[in-house]
Amino acid sequence: MLNTAHHEAMVIRGGRVIDAAAGRDEIADVFITNGVIVAAPRRDALVLDATGLIVCPGLMDLHVHLREPGQSHKETIESGTAAAAAGGFTLVACMPNTQPPLDTPDAVRWVIERASEADHCKVAPVAAITKVRGGRELTDFAALLGAGAAAFSDDGTGVEDDGVMRSAFERASDLDALLIQHCEYKAISAGGVMHLGEVSRRLGLAGLDPRSEEAMIERDIxxxxxxxxxxxxxxxxTAKAIDLVRRAKDEGLPVTAEVCTHHLMLTDETCANADPNTKMHPPLRPQSDVDACRRGLLDGTIDCIVTDHAPHTAEEKSAGFLKAPAGIVGLETALGVAAKAMLAPPSSPLHKGGHREVVDWPRLLSWFTTGPARVLKRRPASIEIGTRADLTLIDPHSPWTVNSHQFHSKGHNTPFDGWTLTGRAVGTVRGRQVNRLLPDSRPSSIL
Ligand SMILES: [Zn+2]
Known part of the structure; x- marks a missing residue:
């Protein structure tokens, strides 16, 4: 249950303050007065005991489907942003494949207004690249930026037409706007329900050719x-897609990339259980691609971790593996799954060859804070004096068990139900506002 309260003055006492942008990692108190981080506490400040917790700048997720307008049976801006806050996010970028799509300034403003009414976290709407996401005619980038669009994407589909995408790049270049591509040529991926490979052949399921992703990235670069x-x-x-981005970055091109939590954790072998919650787009890949995703983060090719939070109703997902829509929810499991995938135990393939890559909490959190900020070309949130409080509090130690029925999201479609994870947000602070998540396993006095 998410509890929200407002306080004029607060002391967050004794937490491990990790600020990736400032290179800071120390046990310290954080003082907040009137929503701003200050040097000294006010005498009447409310004390929040953060002993044993991490205090870091608010987490960001650049890839979320909030489903409104038009699909409020799957999710609403209210429920989706509550899920985001419960997962420790203070900013999410929402994708425009709604009904109607976010292709007009009014639609973008509508989302921002609903998000501000819900007031659980900040929402940065991503506007469509083409009108009705039809792939033919560009939207009005300048007007959409003016209305508050954070970037442009036709997510759900890629922009296939070379001429249209070229015009989009030219306009983006003129306006210093960001294009986010869902990389997929439908002619190549058509009919596939899972990754095309050994496992799809063994299961007798139609495979989705990874070339559909790689070919579009190649053209776009x-x-x-x-x-x-x-x-x-x-x-x-895929490993090849990541190589393409690696080379583009080496060339100095303004190219960035994100990876989903599930692509760091699950392989296409998982689909053998025929659970529709293992069906996603792009599909789960073989272990070699999962390892490549992890390495891509470690060497800086991949900038950030996202969820691709894609809620569907239980009824939709009950249609079976072949017919069910692709996608899973992720906001409330992201941190724990990312920690499981990246805070590598000694048995991890990341330790191959006796070389131990040390991923610690500061590094892990950078993929949710400074990484996404770099993609958006924004100054990352920080814990510096004089800045508005925008913080996430994390319990890095207590194991917890995923129970999708306790999600704040309307969607319960997750392959991680019943998993035991370590690492979970216990609250966010936004200005004067404190959102507290109080799982049953934690005493309510902790925050
Ligand atoms: Zn997509």
Whole structure:
């Protein structure tokens, strides 16, 4: 249950303050007065005991489906942002594949207004690249930016037409706007329900060719080279795709990439259980691609971790593996799954060859804070004196068990139900506002 309260003055006492942007990692108190971080506490400040907790700048998720307008049976801006806050996020970027799509300034403003009414976290709407996401005619980028669009994407589909995408790059370059591509040529991926490979052949299921992802990235990097527009690969998922981005970055092109938590954790072998909650887009890949995703984060090719939070109703997901819509919810499991995947135990393939890559909490949190800020070309949130409080509090030690029925999201479609994870947000602070998540296993006095 998310409890929200407002306080004029607060002391967050004794937490491990991790601020990736400032290179800070120490046990310290954080003082907040009138929503701003200050040097000394006010005498009447409310004390929040953060002993044993991590205090860090608010987490960001650049890839979320809030489903409104038009699909409030799956999720609403209210329920989706409550789920985000419960997962420790203070900012989410929401995708425009709603009904109607976010392709007009009014639609963008509508989302921002609903989010501000719900007041659980900040929402940065991503506007459509093309009208009705039809892939033919560009939207009015300048007007959409003016209304508050954070970036442009036709997510759910890729922009396939070379000429249209070239025009999008030219316009993005002129306006210093960010293009986020869902990389998929439908002609190549058509009919596939899971990754095309050994497992799909064994299960006798139609495979989805990874070339559909890689070919579009290849074309787009070429367009980026010729136009200079900023380009971000959504939910990157194959070793070859990551190599393409690695080379583009080596060239100095303005290319960035994100990876989903599930692509760091699950392989296509998981689909053998025929659970519709293992069906997603891009699909779960073989272990070699999962390892490549982890390495891509470690060497800086991939900038940030996202959820691709995609709620569907239980009824929709009960249609069986072949017919059910692709996608899973992720906001309330992201931190724990990312910690499980990346805070590598000695048995992890990341330790192959006796070389131990040390991923600690500061590094892990950078993929949710400074990484996404870099993609958006924004100054990352920080815990510096004089800045507005925008914080996440995390319990890094207590194991907890995922129970999808306790989600704040309307969607319960997760393959992680019943998993035991370690690492969970226990609250966020936004200005004067404190959102407290109080799982049953924690005493209510902790926050
Ligand atoms: Zn997508």
């Amino acid at each position: 070429d367009l980026c080279r010729r136009t200079g527009g900023r380009y971000h690969v959504a939910h990157i998922s």
